[in-house]
Amino acid sequence: MFRTPLNLFVLCAVILASAPSIATDMFADHPGFSDASSTLNKAEKQLEFGIEGAVSHGSEINLAGAALIRWGIGKSLEARLELPALVFADGSPLVDTLELGVKKKVHAGKKLSLAVLPAFVAPAGGDRSSVGLGVSVGLIADYVLSDALALTVSAVPRGVRSQGNIGQTESSLTFDVAVAVGLGYAVSKKLGVYVEGWSVLAEHGSVYAGDLVLTLLVDKNTLLDAYVGVQNSGSATAPYFGVGYCVRL
Numbered sequence: 746m747f748r749t750p751l752n753l754f755v756l757c758a759v760i761l762a763s764a765p766s767i768a769t770d771m772f773a774d775h776p777g778f779s780d781a782s783s784t785l786n787k788a789e790k791q792l793e794f795g796i797e798g799a800v801s802h803g804s805e806i807n808l809a810g811a812a813l814i815r816w817g818i819g820k821s822l823e824a825r826l827e828l829p830a831l832v833f834a835d836g837s838p839l840v841d842t843l844e845l846g847v848k849k850k851v852h853a854g855k856k857l858s859l860a861v862l863p864a865f866v867a868p869a870g871g872d873r874s875s876v877g878l879g880v881s882v883g884l885i886a887d888y889v890l891s892d893a894l895a896l897t898v899s900a901v902p903r904g905v906r907s908q909g910n911i912g913q914t915e916s917s918l919t920f921d922v923a924v925a926v927g928l929g930y931a932v933s934k935k936l937g938v939y940v941e942g943w944s945v946l947a948e949h950g951s952v953y954a955g956d957l958v959l960t961l962l963v964d965k966n967t968l969l970d971a972y973v974g975v976q977n978s979g980s981a982t983a984p985y986f987g988v989g990y991c992v993r994l
Contacts, residue, residue, distance in 0.1 A: 773793055773989065780860075781860075782886065782887045783860075784849070785816065790815070790817075790993070792812075792813075792991070793814075793815070795989040795990070796811075796987055797811070800985070801981075813826070818847075824847050845864060847862070847863065847864075855889075857888050858886070859885065860883075863881070864881050864883070865879075866878070868905060879903055879907075881902065882902060886898045894931075896927070896928055897926070898926050901924075902921075902922045903920070904918065905920075919948065919949070921946060922946045922947075923945045925941055928940050938957070938960075940955070940956075942955045951979065952977070952978050954977065958972040959971050974986070
């Protein structure tokens with residue numbers, strides 16, 4: 746699922762290896778703009794974390810964190826609690842967005858897999874100047890091109906009604922859509938490469954970006970990744986980078 750673009754330089758969106766890893770059954774949906782169609786088996790749990798940095802205002806580097814908790818609750822069905830925008834401002838963490846949803850795989854063919862990911866979204870301004878509540882619906886498709894190559898496409902429309910500080914009566918309704926296309930390649934049974942382009946189309950300005958991700962399967966229950974990318978918000982272009990850690994319990 747995707748983040749509220751409250752500060753596009755700090756909350757730079759990244760995939761962090763969300764495409765299917767062809768060489769292994771270990772999948773990661775680190776908070777970002779893309780998710781794979783894969784789901785956990787019933788009773789399985791998976792914890793995913795990431796730290797990312799973005800360069801802004803010349804050489805200033807802003808840091809943000811992300812966390813995702815996933816657990817299998819049925820056949821091809823998992824529940825998810827996501828904190829995709831944990832921003833570190835002046836040494837204090839601020840949770841800008843909370844997402845709670847489920848992912849259901851609706852088709853699992855030999856080459857094509859499809860999933861839907863409905864979620865409740867609760868964004869809040871990093872300075873607590875606004876609060877909101879909304880709904881998003883992720884549509885995900887994975888297509889296996891060969892034994893080592895796979896394509897992932899996703900679209901996530903979202904509507905959020907927000908207002909100023911709690912107690913105020915004025916509110917506004919915003920709508921945006923995140924789209925992403927990525928190509929994953931299994932270099933070996935442990936090493937993977939993923940290239941992605943993504944965009945957030947919003948009424949108050951759109952964002953366009955691309956990133957390159959390297960994934961390393963440490964063991965059957967542990968996955969590491971690192972990435973670099975660049976994004977453009979219309980008025981400025983900024984590079985971003987980060988690392989991720991995923992463990993299955």
